[in-house]
Amino acid sequence: MKLLIFLLGAVLTSGVICFGEALADGALRHFLTGRSRCSHCQAELSPWELIPIVSFVLLKGRCRHCHSKIEPMYFGFECLGGLLFVLCYQRFGLSFASGLNAFRIVLLLAISFLDFRDMNVPSVLLYAFVITVLPNFALHKVPFMVVVGGVVYLFAAKGWMGSGDVWLASGGMVLVHSWRDVLRFVQVTYISAALYAVALLLVKKRERKDAMAFLPFIALGIVEVLLHG
Numbered sequence: 001m002k003l004l005i006f007l008l009g010a011v012l013t014s015g016v017i018c019f020g021e022a023l024a025d026g027a028l029r030h031f032l033t034g035r036s037r038c039s040h041c042q043a044e045l046s047p048w049e050l051i052p053i054v055s056f057v058l059l060k061g062r063c064r065h066c067h068s069k070i071e072p073m074y075f076g077f078e079c080l081g082g083l084l085f086v087l088c089y090q091r092f093g094l095s096f097a098s099g100l101n102a103f104r105i106v107l108l109l110a111i112s113f114l115d116f117r118d119m120n121v122p123s124v125l126l127y128a129f130v131i132t133v134l135p136n137f138a139l140h141k142v143p144f145m146v147v148v149g150g151v152v153y154l155f156a157a158k159g160w161m162g163s164g165d166v167w168l169a170s171g172g173m174v175l176v177h178s179w180r181d182v183l184r185f186v187q188v189t190y191i192s193a194a195l196y197a198v199a200l201l202l203v204k205k206r207e208r209k210d211a212m213a214f215l216p217f218i219a220l221g222i223v224e225v226l227l228h229g
């Protein structure tokens, strides 16, 4: 069962990432009608090459036609998707909550992937995530929401976060229901982002003032709250 769920997570993650890429490139029609292609030689991929992880391992990370490298990030995110699906299943079993959280996780992974690689995340993915958190509004105490919303607004107004960050953080804040969760969310987000920033500075991939992808760290905070909150 767990293997099946792992594969489902990997397949869906891969699919939503491709969907997001197509949206970002304005190639949605092609995504909906055509088969996937190699981004280098444009060769159409056969069905078995679309199976995540398995095809990557069998092809040793290269295109079958032109032998150019397939980005290992795909492989990494597909594995992560599978793993998070299994964790989700362990926490919620086979339930509506499990399905909903799994869907949220897939969106978060696609958002993180595109932010990490291109810093270009289609708004549709962010809006879709915000829509998935709407049912949680019903569970909230009003004063709690006002305070938390105020803090997010402050960050947004001060320009400390980009507009995509604000959307995602707002969505995440709807999912937290206690101060302990807020603390956890903020801790995970900021500590992971800080570690990443320091690592980038150390390997000199980034100047101090360069923009840095921040959505993946907000996403990490949300996943922490979803699976352990």
Ligand SMILES: [Zn+2]
Pocket: 038, 039, 040, 041, 042, 043, 063, 064, 065, 066, 067, 068
């Ligand atoms: Zn190719």
